[in-house]
Amino acid sequence: MMLLTSLGLALALSLVIEAVEGGSARPVSRRPADLAIRFLGYALVMAFWFQFSWRPWLAGASCVLTILILTIVSRLKRTIIGEPLVFSDFALLRQVPRHPELYYTRPLTDPRMAGPILVALVLVGAWYAIEPTILPVEPSVAVLALFALPLGFLTLVALSAEGPAARASARLFPAPALVADVARFGLPATIIGYALRWRVLRRGESIPPPPRVAPGRDRVLVVVQLESFVDPRRLGGPPLPLMDMVSRRAAQYGRLRVPAHGAYTMRTEHAVLTGRDAGDLGFGLFDPYLTHGGREPESLPARAREAGFETLFVHPFHRDFFNRAEVVTRLGFDRLIMEEAFGDAPRVGPYVSDLALAERVLAEVRGRSTPLFLFCVTMENHGPWKPGRLPGIDDPLSQYLTHVKNTGLAVERLVDGLEGLDAILCVFGDHAPALPNCRPGFGDTATDYAIFRFGPGQAVAPLRRDLSADALGRQLRGCLASDTGA
Structure with a gap:
């Protein structure tokens, strides 16, 4: 019951964050199917954090904070570059600590970066100590539970490559329409959906060899x-x-x-x-x-x-x-x-x-x-x-x-x-x-x-x-x- 309560509150707060950010320029779609996909995206974010702690309220707070950070960064990116966050941006994260000056941020050694990170780690550690885990007490069941969520995520990725799941994903995201899809389905669901579609199409694409070119002059x-x-x-x-x-x-x-x-x-x-x-x-x-x-x-x-x-x-x-x-x-x-x-x-x-x-x-x-x-x-x-x-x-x-x-x-x-x-x-x-x-x-x-x-x-x-x-x-x-x- 506690898990369902924290999930419901996290979904509601995440929706409010995206609705406020979008305002009248990018209103949240009210179609039931679109809302369902949006809430599924939020739920997957919460499940991702939940697998590390098995603490419902910590996972819910982490989900809301994640949506807030993604929304703020996406808004900044939209202002400067003209498009929201997309899945491929996460592949560039490893470059940010190496070249912070190119990403409008500061080195991790800067107190203005290191301070908030350390405070966040201390708060998470304290939350771990205060909130009890709902992981089953029986050791064998606990081990199975610990592996269940990661295996579930891997199964989701595997199923997205073919069969009904792949066809459903292709219907939702037939081609890139980033701004429209974020408005319909929300940022997390669009990021996840685009990543899955990219993975499938990347695997299936073949590139033809070039025709032979005649040797050039000494130029x-x-x-x-x-x-x-x-x-x-x-x-x-x-x-x-x-x-x-x-x-x-x-x-x-x-x-x-x-x-x-x-x-x-x-x-x-x-x-x-x-x-x-x-x-x-x-x-x-x-x-x-x-x-x-x-x-x-x-x-x-x-x-x-x-x-x-x-x-x-x-x-x-x-x-x-x-x-x-x-x-x-x-x-x-x-x-x-x-x-x-x-x-x-x-x-x-x-x-x-x-x-x-x-x-x-x-x-x-x-x-x-x-x-x-x-x-x-x-x-x-x-x-x-x-x-x-x-x-x-x-x-x-x-x-x-x-x-x-x-x-x-x-x-x-x-x-x-x-x-x-x-x-x-x-x-x-x-x-x-x-x-x-x-x-x-x-x-x-x-x-x-x-x-x-x-x-x-x-x-x-x-x-x-x-x-x-x-x-x-x-x-x-x-x-x-x-x-x-x-």
Whole structure:
């Protein structure tokens, strides 16, 4: 009886939390079937905590606190990035203690983080001592009970892969519709449902091998993914000389529709490197690297390698971030140059300067002995932009504009350094910056891109053509064939 009472109270309070957070903008669906799924999500959260203590009121309080925390974090994410929490975000949790500055939080050693965590642990310990367990007294029954809930969760996951449970899950969540599903079923049920659907579809997806590409001429293809890059005039900033150069000198340029706003670099990166539309990824669209781990034989670096190019990935940041080193190696990159190679490189703010990165890219181009495909990811203008980042500049927009000016100079340096070579340079922004004056919906998630062609007979009138990130990736494949240009 005590367990049912605590469960009922936990479900009611969880519903109130989500209803208050959603308000009139995202009202709770009152359809009985939708409410049933929502309450099932809450109940699974409570059951998860209950298995560790067998204390009903502790489990109920943990459930309510979990829903509250998920709701607060999801609201913050919605404000900055434009979408609620999703299952793939939990795979990134291991990165938060390693790189707290990138997740708008503080190190675990900071008293403002360590203090509340220690207080919470003390409270949980005290609650364990005060509330009696309802675990059966008889030892053999107690052991069976302890294993029952974990086995129940494992059974739920196993059943979701096929049969009636899989069909029911597919009816509830036929395709990703994150905002609508959270409004209908609640955040916990949507997170769990999407994770189960992702697991099933990931297991069943097969990726066809790429067609063979003819070997290219002795040329260089350099693709640079510019962190948080958009034309600063769109943010109310001053004109950037690079943008005038683009409109005069680039073979092709325009707006680039990318799969996210303010974050999720890997979505745009994956779209360009594979040419796959986010809509074709199903529930894997939220984190394509988590879904495939780089096992995509039709990727741009794999095709470049097939065409006789050396493939090189350059990024002046940690190899473990997004599990990038492992993923890009599977994608087809022969060689990686990452943070450890930039130990003495100058920094602007906390990260390696874009100009220093451009010089390293040009050094690799000059030192090549074969056709080269080089994919570079910049880091200087990564958020958050907050006081103390740059001396004498505390305003977030001013910090961003300072960095984006350096990005422009770095691209100009690449253009100058590639002049006279049989080379192609493509630059593009991965997503718009998460700035106070650049919130979700800005520019329909569009950034900017440009393709420059160098060498004899490559002078053409600039072409303005807006693209999606995956379409840009497909176009870049043509640069690998012997009889094509950009």
